[in-house]
Amino acid sequence: MNVSTILIILLIGAFATYFSGDKLASKVALLFSLAALGCSIVLLNNYNAGENISVINSWITQPKISFALNADGLGLAMVLLTAALTPIIIFSSFGNDYKNAKAFYGLILFMAFAMTGTFLAADGLLYYIFWELALIPIYFIALIWGNGDAEERRKAVVKFFIYTLAGSLFMLTAFIYLYQKAGSFLIEDLYKVNLSACEQFWIFLAFFLAYAIKIPIIPFHTWQANVYQKAPTVGTMLLSGIMLKMGLYSVLRWQLPLAPIAAKEYIYIFIALGIAGVIYGSIVALRQKDLKKLLAYSSLAHVGLIAAGSYTLTLDGLRGAVMQMIAHGFVVVGLFFAAEVIFRRYETREIEEMGGIRTQSPKFTSMFLILVLASVALPSTFNFVGEFTVLYSLSQINIWFAILGGTTIILGAYYMLRMFQHVMLGETNSKTFADVTLNEGISFVVIIAVLLFFGFYPKPITDLITPSLENILQVINKN
Amino acid sequence: MNTLIAITGLGIFCLLFEILNLRKAIVPITILGLLGVLALNYCEFGAEQSYYNNMIAVSKFSTAFSSLFIVLTIFLVALSHNFYQNHPSKISDYVAIKVFLLAGAVAMVSFGNLAMFFLGIEILSIALYVLAASDRLNIKSNEAGMKYFLMGSFASGIILFGICLIYGAMGSFDISEIHESALSAELPIWFPIGLILMIIGMLFKVAAVPFHFWAPDVYEGSPALTTALMSTLAKVVAIATLFKLIAGMNVISSLENQDLLHTFQVIVVIISIASMSVGNIMALRQVNVKRMLAFSGISHAGFMLMTLLTVSASAGVLLYYTAAYALAGIAAFSVILYVCRDQDNEDITNFHGLGKTNPLLAAVLTASLLSMAGIPIFSGFFAKLFLFNQTIQAGYIGLVIVAVINSIISVGYYFKLIIAMYSKEANQERTGRPFLIYATAVVSIVLNIALGLFPSLVLDLLK
Numbered sequence: 001m002n003v004s005t006i007l008i009i010l011l012i013g014a015f016a017t018y019f020s021g022d023k024l025a026s027k028v029a030l031l032f033s034l035a036a037l038g039c040s041i042v043l044l045n046n047y048n049a050g051e052n053i054s055v056i057n058s059w060i061t062q063p064k065i066s067f068a069l070n071a072d073g074l075g076l077a078m079v080l081l082t083a084a085l086t087p088i089i090i091f092s093s094f095g096n097d098y099k100n101a102k103a104f105y106g107l108i109l110f111m112a113f114a115m116t117g118t119f120l121a122a123d124g125l126l127y128y129i130f131w132e133l134a135l136i137p138i139y140f141i142a143l144i145w146g147n148g149d150a151e152e153r154r155k156a157v158v159k160f161f162i163y164t165l166a167g168s169l170f171m172l173t174a175f176i177y178l179y180q181k182a183g184s185f186l187i188e189d190l191y192k193v194n195l196s197a198c199e200q201f202w203i204f205l206a207f208f209l210a211y212a213i214k215i216p217i218i219p220f221h222t223w224q225a226n227v228y229q230k231a232p233t234v235g236t237m238l239l240s241g242i243m244l245k246m247g248l249y250s251v252l253r254w255q256l257p258l259a260p261i262a263a264k265e266y267i268y269i270f271i272a273l274g275i276a277g278v279i280y281g282s283i284v285a286l287r288q289k290d291l292k293k294l295l296a297y298s299s300l301a302h303v304g305l306i307a308a309g310s311y312t313l314t315l316d317g318l319r320g321a322v323m324q325m326i327a328h329g330f331v332v333v334g335l336f337f338a339a340e341v342i343f344r345r346y347e348t349r350e351i352e353e354m355g356g357i358r359t360q361s362p363k364f365t366s367m368f369l370i371l372v373l374a375s376v377a378l379p380s381t382f383n384f385v386g387e388f389t390v391l392y393s394l395s396q397i398n399i400w401f402a403i404l405g406g407t408t409i410i411l412g413a414y415y416m417l418r419m420f421q422h423v424m425l426g427e428t429n430s431k432t433f434a435d436v437t438l439n440e441g442i443s444f445v446v447i448i449a450v451l452l453f454f455g456f457y458p459k460p461i462t463d464l465i466t467p468s469l470e471n472i473l474q475v476i477n478k479n
Numbered sequence: 480m481n482t483l484i485a486i487t488g489l490g491i492f493c494l495l496f497e498i499l500n501l502r503k504a505i506v507p508i509t510i511l512g513l514l515g516v517l518a519l520n521y522c523e524f525g526a527e528q529s530y531y532n533n534m535i536a537v538s539k540f541s542t543a544f545s546s547l548f549i550v551l552t553i554f555l556v557a558l559s560h561n562f563y564q565n566h567p568s569k570i571s572d573y574v575a576i577k578v579f580l581l582a583g584a585v586a587m588v589s590f591g592n593l594a595m596f597f598l599g600i601e602i603l604s605i606a607l608y609v610l611a612a613s614d615r616l617n618i619k620s621n622e623a624g625m626k627y628f629l630m631g632s633f634a635s636g637i638i639l640f641g642i643c644l645i646y647g648a649m650g651s652f653d654i655s656e657i658h659e660s661a662l663s664a665e666l667p668i669w670f671p672i673g674l675i676l677m678i679i680g681m682l683f684k685v686a687a688v689p690f691h692f693w694a695p696d697v698y699e700g701s702p703a704l705t706t707a708l709m710s711t712l713a714k715v716v717a718i719a720t721l722f723k724l725i726a727g728m729n730v731i732s733s734l735e736n737q738d739l740l741h742t743f744q745v746i747v748v749i750i751s752i753a754s755m756s757v758g759n760i761m762a763l764r765q766v767n768v769k770r771m772l773a774f775s776g777i778s779h780a781g782f783m784l785m786t787l788l789t790v791s792a793s794a795g796v797l798l799y800y801t802a803a804y805a806l807a808g809i810a811a812f813s814v815i816l817y818v819c820r821d822q823d824n825e826d827i828t829n830f831h832g833l834g835k836t837n838p839l840l841a842a843v844l845t846a847s848l849l850s851m852a853g854i855p856i857f858s859g860f861f862a863k864l865f866l867f868n869q870t871i872q873a874g875y876i877g878l879v880i881v882a883v884i885n886s887i888i889s890v891g892y893y894f895k896l897i898i899a900m901y902s903k904e905a906n907q908e909r910t911g912r913p914f915l916i917y918a919t920a921v922v923s924i925v926l927n928i929a930l931g932l933f934p935s936l937v938l939d940l941l942k
Contacts, residue, residue, distance in 0.1 A: 060934050060935050060938070061935050061939065062935070062938065103838075125864070128855070129856060132854055132860075133855060133856065135854075136849070140901065143898065143901060144834075144901050144902065153902075154902055158891075158894055161890065162887065162890055165854075165887060165890055169883045169886055170883065172883070173867070173871075173879060176864070176867050176868050177871060179868065180868075180871055180872055
């Protein structure tokens, strides 16, 4: 058994879901996503036992492109994140009725397939193909099943698509240029290429465009809030929980090792851009009236910090960034799900129209509170571990980065708690709010359990990712 | 050679069917006949032979491209069945013209002599003029036919003039003789001048900027099936022939000897950039789908012209690109034929809600547009990848960056159509499931995706 098994399960799952009909689709999709999760856990065991679970086959002879999937600790951690979040996301949608559900769930599994492939690909072109493939399903999910005015939604989604495609095409050009130098798209061959500082600068920039748009880093973030708001909640979860991690992961895997000189040269600029995202996201989040938009901007702030951590080029920075990626993935899915739970009952996303939920629904309130506190990185949650490590690594570079980056916690606490206060506390709302159903409760409990478990005991994850991050740093520092 | 004879024979048979009153069977029989021709052509692959004093020279290049043309013609003939349902008495003429057109196309890629080349181009063009004007009672179709005829015959004249000048310079029409004498140090100036005239004429047939003005009007006015033919088969034939002319007459080395190579390359780069940019920018504001695809075709011509910069190495890339483009085009046009069957225009509004009323065809059209836009895993992506790879290798990184920017622009109008299908409400009922249209759409898109999954199959043919 090797890593291609997960991909095969997800791909077959996507088609099986489509052909199983509207009624069964959600259950079939859940089944296949759970199978993929089980498969990735088995693979993790095999990997820890020292087995070789990578694949390499030649695919196209000229130009030399291989079907190469490589699973190291970092890749596996991201695959596990995807595999764990996909069933949660599918399960969380069980309370909703979607038109043409077979296509909807089929697309979700197909997207999980493409994202898993992105995390595993060890050949530049294969990676690029998976990267682009992930874009198609989310485009249709947001366009067809999204909410709000159709015309506005269309504009937001098209902008998103053209933005991301534009960025990735420059990345493709960079890959082709690198191929001319290396004679192969394989990642280890690309690592070996010796480039002048000027070439590296352009390569770095081309990659940066692709990733800065996907993550998003300021000033390429303008598509984000609108798409998050207009997409159906499942789409928002996929985007914020997993897809933007593709960008962050790619920074570590591709951008930094391929252009290390440029990375070191311009480290301050890119950290500063990340930090600017933190401050900008937090301040804009303060003024949001729409719950989903508020969460979108808070997400912008958090990923800004993760990006800054990645660009520090220190082991702590990278490790913190990866842990925060995983933590943020879970917490943001939980928060968007909470917004969806409220929407199911109140049919609104305006914060002003909510309030007084606490008295009617104590269980939901406590779960929502834990998620809010996790999102502002309260100690004992997984987010604290990640965010604190990143801030520590930033302080090693320059103390001001850490201080400014720290505003994410202070401002974050302010706007998140204020939101919580408006949404949950206050006078009893005239509209009734039924407490969470069993299905909804299970999703919340799983997410919270993960966040708390790794908050107290992050060692399994650090053990998993540290060796591969050390390898990446070795490549960066070789010259 | 056998292929060409067989195709011509099949064309005559098609005319005979009319006499034998076998109209109903004509489409299936022609498809079977073309499949037989395809098999015959496959047998010829790999054998380098010349016939009739090198009038026809069969090579790997010619057989590979002939196969592509035959496959495209099979699709186009299959689509004829439904398209000409209302003109049952003319169907044998239309099918026969398409088969003769294929004969011209095959002659154009397997010529060994410039006279044969001109013969091929005339057979193809005259068939196209007739088809463009074939909707006799429609004034737009008449206009299209007239426009195309005037402009096309003008281009043919320029090509003929170019051939004469080359004959004057070389003393021969024979390609292999020209190939040898093109390397001699002292060439009269007539050779490059004749060359320029021929290239201009061919660029006209390809519809590259600035020789593209006929394309949108003719595409819009012609019957939809003819537009499909022009934008897939005719365009692919023209670009392949231009490539063969430049490779066959040893133009690159000859120009290098005369210090004109740089000028040639600059001109190709400029025409390529102009075609891509003008085609894409104009396509953005079209509401008629046929016009939009006409401009998209102009921009694709710009991409294909990039292969002329690396003639010695890029025959395989050109074959792959043309196959990917033409298959996507056939799939797109079969959906357009279905949607606009009973409409008097091909505006985007006709496609509203297709995603709900007919999910299969909507998916096919989406896939073909994604392929043209160059999204993986469709073959259009690999076509662009190989092309960019080849071009960067030759050192034209600036050209590739312009091409990349153009790919981004093209997403804008391809997605306009996709959005219309999925996010607007349907405004008409669509009934009937014509088998041949469905089959053509599905088979061509499956072939397109198969090319994307196994690109080496086509790419390595012309090694």
